[in-house]
Amino acid sequence: MAMSVYAGTTLVEAQKMVEGDYSAFDWRRRIIYCQVYLGIDPAIRDAENALDSDEDKPVVVVLLLKSEKMLVKNRVRRLSAIKGTRILSDEELLKRTGYIFDNEKWDGSPEGIVMRASNGVYVVQCDAVQYQCSLRGKRDAFSKNQQVYVGDRVKIQVIDEKHGVIATVMRRKNQYKRRGTQSKRVVLIPNLDGMVIVSSVKEPPIWQRMLDKFLVIAEASGIEPLICFNKIDMLENRSEVDSMVALYEKIGYRTIITSATTGEGIEDLKAWMKGKISMLSGLSGVGKSSLLNALQPSLKLKTNEVNPRRGGRHTTVATQLYRLDFGGFIADTPGLRELHFWDIEPRLMDRYFPEINSLRERCVKGACTHVYEEGCVVQAALKTGDISRFRYQSYCEFQ
Numbered sequence: 001m002a003m004s005v006y007a008g009t010t011l012v013e014a015q016k017m018v019e020g021d022y023s024a025f026d027w028r029r030r031i032i033y034c035q036v037y038l039g040i041d042p043a044i045r046d047a048e049n050a051l052d053s054d055e056d057k058p059v060v061v062v063l064l065l066k067s068e069k070m071l072v073k074n075r076v077r078r079l080s081a082i083k084g085t086r087i088l089s090d091e092e093l094l095k096r097t098g099y100i101f102d103n104e105k106w107d108g109s110p111e112g113i114v115m116r117a118s119n120g121v122y123v124v125q126c127d128a129v130q131y132q133c134s135l136r137g138k139r140d141a142f143s144k145n146q147q148v149y150v151g152d153r154v155k156i157q158v159i160d161e162k163h164g165v166i167a168t169v170m171r172r173k174n175q176y177k178r179r180g181t182q183s184k185r186v187v188l189i190p191n192l193d194g195m196v197i198v199s200s201v202k203e204p205p206i207w208q209r210m211l212d213k214f215l216v217i218a219e220a221s222g223i224e225p226l227i228c229f230n231k232i233d234m235l236e237n238r239s240e241v242d243s244m245v246a247l248y249e250k251i252g253y254r255t256i257i258t259s260a261t262t263g264e265g266i267e268d269l270k271a272w273m274k275g276k277i278s279m280l281s282g283l284s285g286v287g288k289s290s291l292l293n294a295l296q297p298s299l300k301l302k303t304n305e306v307n308p309r310r311g312g313r314h315t316t317v318a319t320q321l322y323r324l325d326f327g328g329f330i331a332d333t334p335g336l337r338e339l340h341f342w343d344i345e346p347r348l349m350d351r352y353f354p355e356i357n358s359l360r361e362r363c364v365k366g367a368c369t370h371v372y373e374e375g376c377v378v379q380a381a382l383k384t385g386d387i388s389r390f391r392y393q394s395y396c397e398f399q
Contacts, residue, residue, distance in 0.1 A: 005063050005071070006088070011055045017085045018061075025079065060088045103168040109155040111170070113191075113277075113329070115321040117150050122166060124156055125323065131156060131164040150319045151189045151277065151331060174222040176279065179340035189279055189319060189331055194224045194272070198282035198291065201241050202234040207283065208244070212394040213339045214281055215253070219352035220344050226254050226272055230287045233259040247388055251355050260290035270295060270326055277321075279331035292332055296324055301332070341398070349399040350378075355387050356395060371396060 009017070013024035063076070063085050070081030112126035122133045133156055135148065148154065153170035172190040179187070197214040199206050211227065218225035227248055229241050238257075245255045256272070258265035269291070280288040289301040299322060319333050350356045350370060360368065362377045370378040381387045 005065060005076070007061045007063055009059065009061055011059050014059050014061045014087050017063075018087060022079045022082060025076070025082075060093060062086050062088050102171055103155075106155045106157075106167045109167055110158060110164075111153065111155050113321065114148060114150050114152045114154060115323075116318075117148060118318065122148060122154075124154060124164065124166070125321075126156065129161075131158070132162060133164045133166050135166050147188075149188050149190055150321050151191050153191060176217065176221050176223060176281075177342045178217060179342040187319070187333065189333070191277060192221070192223045192279055192331070193276035194226060194278040195221075196226045196228050196269070196273070196278055196280050198228045198230050198280055198286045198288050200231040200234075200283075200286040201229050202231055204283060204285055206241075206244065208390060209394055209397070210283060210339055212391065213341070213398070216344065216349070216352040216398060217339075217341070219354070220348075226256060226269075228265075228269065228291075229255065229257045230291060231259060231261075232257050232264060233262045247391075251391075258291065260287055260294040263294065266291075266294050273324065273330065274327045277329045277331070279333060281333055288332060292322070292330065295330070296322070296326075298325070346399050349395060353391065353395050355381075355391065369399070371399075 007025065009024060016022075016024045064083040065071070065076065065081050066083050067081065070077045076082060110126045110131075112124040112131070114122050115125050115130070116123040120134060122135075124131045124133050133154075148166060148169060152172070154166050155168050155170065156164040157167045158164045174192060175188055175190040176192055176195065177188050195214070195218045197211060197218070199211050206229070215225055215227075229244070232238065232241065235241065241257065245257070248255050254272070256265050256268055258269060260266070273295075280291065282288055292299055293301050319331055321329050321331050323329055344352075347367075350360045356370060356378050359377045359381060360370070363370070363373070363375070368376055368378075370376050373379075378387065378392075382389065382392050
């Protein structure tokens with residue numbers, strides 16, 4: 001009896017599979033997304049990506065197999081085991097995962113943004129009013145499967161002047177995702193307009209590899225990044241920082257130099273953040289909370305000194321959204337000592353390095369890894385100095 005399994009692949013590869021070309025599913029060629037799901041319920045990542053028309057993002061494909069015996073460790077044993085294939089429709093996908101986007105039933109209901117989320121209690125800002133909300137009943141598919149995050153746009157059913165129930169989640173335009181360091185949980189913030197990547201120039205010093213990781217996450221998420229070199233007042237010689245600024249501005253990234261102590265760069269940071277939903281990201285101890293206090297002194301966030309031996313200490317323990325007096329919102333996220341990718345395709349890594357992405361289509365190989373192939377234009381640009389050797393090493397390490 002035929003059974004269904006669900007494979008994540010890109011839209012272009014999915015179309016090939018539907019047409020009977022299974023070369024896109026051959027993981028042995030090391031150029032495809034090879035993970036196969038035996039069930040659809042946990043595939044929330046795939047459900048959201050399936051609603052995106054980006055050809056490089058994974059979609060969910062249904063593979064009909066001739067026999068369950070053709071599976072080995074959740075992978076298809078041989079391609080001849082595939083009986084048929086089709087792309088899962090948006091409606092079917094949302095139905096199976098319990099996701100609800102833009103439900104017409106709740107047209108006219110108050111719409112707001114989730115500012116805080118803790119233990120099933122959500123604080124939702126609707127214009128000038130804040131409501132303390134919960135999800136709908138336990139037996140409702142929405143409350144069992146839908147996860148609501150800080151930054152989500154939601155519609156609520158008002159109970160009284162202070163309380164309500166989240167009725168539906170509006171369609172997300174993007175989402176920042178990384179793996180948590182202390183657990184397997186995923187840190188996720190949807191609907192961001194900008195990401196301020198904060199790196200202190202001293203205590204702790206600039207960790208450029210970590211900076212490149214944050215930039216990859218921003219590129220993969222479709223979020224505009226701003227590189228912020230903080231604590232500049234602690235340096236007497238700025239030459240290293242100036243060279244770093246020149247490197248990233250040449251690539252096309254906006255950079256800014258700040259000091260929460262002297263106020264340098266704070267007005268420029270305000271101008272960039274005005275009217276946006278932004279987030280502050282970076283290592284523990286880089287001064288995110290101090291920057292927030294400088295941007296909006298009324299917040300009075302707690303700050304800690306950096307331990308020279310152990311590095312920064314976590315002062316922010318949970319993601320929270322703050323409304324800014326000069327316009328917009330800012331999400332303060334917990335600091336971290338290490339950063340892990342989540343749901344980022346290694347084989348698509350060249351798309352997340354702008355200087356490599358601009359050259360990749362000129363490579364002689366259609367699936368060039370830019371590492372060992374002859375005639376690779378990226379390798380040629382590396383030799384001429386058009387691509388930073390450190391950035392290229394970041395690309396190779398992340399891939």
